[in-house]
Amino acid sequence: MDDRREVVISGVGVTTPIGIGRDAFWESLCAGNSGIRRLERFDSSSHPVRIGGEIAGFEGKEYIKPRKSIKVMCRETQLAYTAAALAAQDANLENVDADPDRVGVVMGSEMLYGDLDELAHAYRSCIPNGRFEFEQWGERAMSDLSPLWMLKCLPNMVACHIGIAQDARAHNNTITAVEASSLIAIAEAAEIIRRGWADVMFAGGVGNRLRQTAVLYRGDRLSSHRNEDPAGASRPFDAGRDGIVNAEGAGVFILETRALAEARGATILARILGFGNRFEPLVNGRAATGSTIRNSIQVALRSAGLESGEIGHVNAHGLATPQDDKVEALAIRDSLGDVPVTAPKSYFGHMGAGSGAGELAVSVLALANGIVPPTLNYTQPDPQCPINVIHGEALPAQPNTALVLNQTRSGRSVAMVLGGAD
Numbered sequence: 001m002d003d004r005r006e007v008v009i010s011g012v013g014v015t016t017p018i019g020i021g022r023d024a025f026w027e028s029l030c031a032g033n034s035g036i037r038r039l040e041r042f043d044s045s046s047h048p049v050r051i052g053g054e055i056a057g058f059e060g061k062e063y064i065k066p067r068k069s070i071k072v073m074c075r076e077t078q079l080a081y082t083a084a085a086l087a088a089q090d091a092n093l094e095n096v097d098a099d100p101d102r103v104g105v106v107m108g109s110e111m112l113y114g115d116l117d118e119l120a121h122a123y124r125s126c127i128p129n130g131r132f133e134f135e136q137w138g139e140r141a142m143s144d145l146s147p148l149w150m151l152k153c154l155p156n157m158v159a160c161h162i163g164i165a166q167d168a169r170a171h172n173n174t175i176t177a178v179e180a181s182s183l184i185a186i187a188e189a190a191e192i193i194r195r196g197w198a199d200v201m202f203a204g205g206v207g208n209r210l211r212q213t214a215v216l217y218r219g220d221r222l223s224s225h226r227n228e229d230p231a232g233a234s235r236p237f238d239a240g241r242d243g244i245v246n247a248e249g250a251g252v253f254i255l256e257t258r259a260l261a262e263a264r265g266a267t268i269l270a271r272i273l274g275f276g277n278r279f280e281p282l283v284n285g286r287a288a289t290g291s292t293i294r295n296s297i298q299v300a301l302r303s304a305g306l307e308s309g310e311i312g313h314v315n316a317h318g319l320a321t322p323q324d325d326k327v328e329a330l331a332i333r334d335s336l337g338d339v340p341v342t343a344p345k346s347y348f349g350h351m352g353a354g355s356g357a358g359e360l361a362v363s364v365l366a367l368a369n370g371i372v373p374p375t376l377n378y379t380q381p382d383p384q385c386p387i388n389v390i391h392g393e394a395l396p397a398q399p400n401t402a403l404v405l406n407q408t409r410s411g412r413s414v415a416m417v418l419g420g421a422d
Contacts, residue, residue: 017055019035170201241320298335
């Protein structure tokens with residue numbers, strides 16, 4: 001690779017349950033603050049799961065300009081737009097006279113569920129006699145739904161709005177690969193820079209598993225039911241774990257060439273060294289074996305030019321379900337030995353397509369600050385998860401490298417290797 005095209009991260013923007021903006025986010029990690037709380041954005045009293053990682057106090061109008069744009073933005077787009085603006089500010093891009101044709105966007109996204117309030121009237125109009133009449137939906141939906149409704153819910157609108165706001169006219173793309181979306185988007189953005197197609201990229205992801213429609217669709221089979229202990233509910237790799245804690249959030253990074261970052265005096269937070277993306281078909285109820293996790297780790301290490309012993313810490317997917325954590329832990333142990341492992345979902349929950357971006361932000365800031373935050377709620381080691389989970393206290397980030405993992409329950413695994421600024 002041409003060293004002049006080395007890809008670095010010079011800005012971080014996050015909108016998460018533990019903080020909006022880089023400083024608030026990092027302070028919460030250092031203080032061990034959980035962002036899991038009782039749900040307040042809708043009445044969850046009749047739901048079996050009444051907790052999640054909601055972002056308290058977020059108002060899009062405080063960040064989005066012009067404000068009239070909000071009428072065509074769902075909450076997810078507002079979260080990502082805000083994260084992108086914060087990332088640009090963090091990287092001091094606002095004072096850089098960049099060529100718009102050399103600035104692009106790649107975002108991880110997912111199915112953006114509409115709010116029930118927006119759909120309720122159309123549904124009710126199709127129930128004239130106490131029973132939903134499907135044949136009426138076409139006519140009633142067209143007349144009762146806002147003409148702009150679909151524009152609010154298309155997954156690619158996230159990247160489009162960021163591109164418009166940031167005047168980014170180069171490559172603009174959207175990755176929809178569930179939990180793997182963010183890391184794949186960031187990897188694609190890095191490759192665009194390496195190929196010389198752009199100099200600066202906005203890259204990250206956004207997700208929301210707390211929409212009432214999404215909650216009803218997915219059900220609660222894989223969820224934690226610790227409704228009386230929200231902060232203690234997400235317990236990756238702990239023997240007492242009982243499931244996923246859903247959340248919402250976004251993370252966006254400024255990627256650029258090292259040459260450009262150094263020329264403009266930017267602070268380099270981390271380097272993207274390598275990436276692996278592999279798939280294990282899980283069909284007909286076939287259980288995951290962990291082979292795809294092992295393969296993605298090996299591919300990422302080879303592309304980074306590192307050996308397994310040169311990884312300072314692993315940032316694990318850590319869903320906190322009994323089986324998923326077991327499979328991931330064994331794959332990490334087999335591939336990387338006794339490497340220290342942190343699991344950030346213990347702080348803010350499962351943000352869907354935004355998870356990888358939020359978790360990558362943890363490792364980027366860990367490398368920049370020299371310490372790796374511990375995993376929350378890890379009090380009882382599980383013999384079936386034989387890994388070195390960082391818990392209790394933060395760990396020095398040495399060696400100054402990290403490997404970030406994400407997996408989907410359909411068989412995809414991605415791994416990204418980061419290095420410190422030097």
